[in-house]
Amino acid sequence: AQTVTQSQPEMSVQEAETVTLSCTYDTSESNYYLFWYKQPPSRQMILVIRQEAYKQQNATENRFSVNFQKAAKSFSLKISDSQLGDTAMYFCAFSQGAQKLVFGQGTRLTINP
Amino acid sequence: DAMVIQNPRYQVTQFGKPVTLSCSQTLNHNVMYWYQQKSSQAPKLLFHYYDKDFNNEADTPDNFQSRRPNTSFCFLDIRSPGLGDAAMYLCATSADWKSTDTQYFGPGTRLTVL
Numbered sequence: 001a002q003t004v005t006q007s008q009p010e011m012s013v014q015e016a017e018t019v020t021l022s023c024t025y026d027t028s029e030s031n032y033y034l035f036w037y038k039q040p041p042s043r044q045m046i047l048v049i050r051q052e053a054y055k056q057q058n059a060t061e062n063r064f065s066v067n068f069q070k071a072a073k074s075f076s077l078k079i080s081d082s083q084l085g086d087t088a089m090y091f092c093a094f095s096q097g098a099q100k101l102v103f104g105q106g107t108r109l110t111i112n113p
Numbered sequence: 114d115a116m117v118i119q120n121p122r123y124q125v126t127q128f129g130k131p132v133t134l135s136c137s138q139t140l141n142h143n144v145m146y147w148y149q150q151k152s153s154q155a156p157k158l159l160f161h162y163y164d165k166d167f168n169n170e171a172d173t174p175d176n177f178q179s180r181r182p183n184t185s186f187c188f189l190d191i192r193s194p195g196l197g198d199a200a201m202y203l204c205a206t207s208a209d210w211k212s213t214d215t216q217y218f219g220p221g222t223r224l225t226v227l
Binding site for chain 2: 004033037042043044045046047050052091099100101103104105106
């Protein structure tokens with residue numbers, strides 16, 4: 001079974017700093033999808049960024065980018081120029097073909113003013 | 114504009130008293146999902162509907178049931194809630210059953226069991 005591990009339960013940085021959240025996963029498959037979801041306090045979870053395993057190029061969405069290392073089964077999220085609104089729980093998730101998402105335990109990120 | 118709506122946002126029930134949680138969507142998506150998220154844990158998929166086809170996860174307790182009377186609405190029924198069922202319940206939708214389809218989540222219903 002696929003597993004997703006986020007080794008940082010909590011992180012805290014100052015506004016405008018860059019922060020990197022770690023995620024590792026375990027699978028024997030070669031084709032799959034990886035996601036980062038953001039769950040702000042008392043608000044719904046939203047998709048931040050998606051990476052398709054067969055694409056070597058790292059995905060980027062504005063201030064959010066990933067470092068996808070397929071051989072190492074690592075999928076980290078970098079947030080540049082962090083903002084107060086980035087404060088949230090961040091979940092790394094894995095999906096193999098179909099839509100069944102397997103989530104990591106989450107990283108609680110706090111951006112301090 | 115709300116796209117995935119969950120009611121109520123907070124629900125308190127008594128041990129063993131049946132409870133129903135509601136989810137509606139304005140996206141006209143084919144797939145609707147129910148997740149259980151316990152405190153400080155990852156969301157866990159309970160089941161999903163692809164149109165009218167119900168798909169139960171193997172480890173979802175029989176205590177949990179679901180109904181989808183039409184495209185827009187999906188209900189989660191907990192027949193006899195136990196203390197261990199206290200959690201946030203998340204509803205999500207996607208246009209189709211492909212990993213390229215984004216899942217849109219509702220704000221969740223926090224269930225308390227007394």
